Amino acid sequence: MLFLYEGPVDTGSYMILGFGVIYGFMAIYVWSLNARNKKLKEDLKMIKDLDK
């Protein structure tokens, strides 16, 4: 158990990776919701235009 002597392990890069995953995938999901929403709104507009 090496770290008992040397203090905590430097795991900073893993921390960055972890938080990157967390923020990243939440952002991707929000972006996905947004993109789908936009596409549907466009479809809606197109249908309404066709209807006229």
Place this chain on the structure above:
Amino acid sequence: MEEKPKLLSFFDIASILLLIAASYLTLVFAPQEAVMGQVQRVFYFHVSAGWVGMIGFFVAVVSGIFYLAKGEHKWDVAGLAGIELGLVFFFINIVTGSIWARPIWNTWWTWDPRLVTATIVELVYIAYLMLRQGIEDPDRRARFGAIYAIVGFVSVPMTFLSIRIWRTIHPVVIGSSDPGAEGAFEMTADMKTAFFFSLFTFTVIGITLVWHRIRLGNLADKVEALKLKLM
């Protein structure tokens, strides 16, 4: 269903602010853990993500039961939204669990009951989506989705128990004598603050996202209905 309700806008802003605050608490305010170092900070959001994943599952099951009982389409929209939320957040949970394990136990995967159960739940979600994809009739799709969500939900606690029983015989974590306490560390008061605040933050984020997803589902149905009318 066009107007975005004011409450939802409030939730949007609250989610962002809470996330900023929670990030500060977990990254700066909480003390560094003595043994694991910085990567331990991932733990707060890792657990919170798992919690939101379970909320998603719960939403899907309750919606499923209501759909079977009442047959109202809105419950199906909610069910799908719940599953999608669960899918995203359990994925985050699993990946961060793996990232946390790597520097600590020098392995990308530990057969920790919670991690394995999370993966199985993820598989249930994917199976749910594949089931829905394979069915044309919307009513049948909704019914089958509801049934599978319920079956899945009932099976998961039993899966967790069975893995726990299995694990007490196969401790995998090197150096850990208590198989249930993988990754255990003492939480100081500041850490507890960060932890519970993160849980709260992610709950709010979860509610916000599922609400948006439900609105999206309703909009999709509306467009689908209009398309059919045109043809």
Place this chain on the structure above:
Amino acid sequence: MSLNAETKARSTQGQTSFFKSMWAIVWKDVSAEWRSRELFSAMLVFALLVIMIFNFALELNIRERNEITAGVLWVTFAFAGTLGLNRSMAVEKDRGCLDGLLLAPVDRSAIYFGKVLGNLIFMLVVEAIVLPIYSILYNTNLFQGGLILVILLGSIGYAVVGTLLSSMAVQARTRDVLLPILLFPVILPVLIAAVRASSYYLQGQPMDLIQPSLNLLMAYDVIFSAVAYALFDYVVEE
């Protein structure tokens, strides 16, 4: 007084007709299968092939083999079981039997339990043949009471959930692939507990080690019988 007697008679009649219908369905499946034996032979051949593949894929010595016998057995049963479930339901759907059954004045749950019992019988027959063959091929005696019990309990759970899920899967476009995808995440408690209990029985371990797994198997069977019984109606309602 006579009214009581009448309602009592009618309710026992209702009960008899439930079991009658259930048995009718089991009999239909089993006798149809007995005549053609296609499903059964497919499952059996498949099970034997799986055992052969394990033998070559794992290349174990005698000692290691004993440790994983339980695992190999249960993987074999799980995959052969999927075959049986798929075919059993597909036949119903393709020949329109299911619709016919549903039109009949029969309790839906009788149909469900009838199918479950039929699937269970198929599984048990295949297992009954695989066990002696495995025993011979690997020179281990698999005919122990405890192991038989575990196989029975595990097969019940498998059939109960498998029948419900296959009745849904068969109606999807991707029917053959879909059943294992739906079934395996949900059947894991059975597989894990059954392998554990089987392994312990074969190694002659004490009962208090085996008990938790047996309890889990029994709980699973009971809980899912109730859940599937409640949900099956919703699969077939139109």
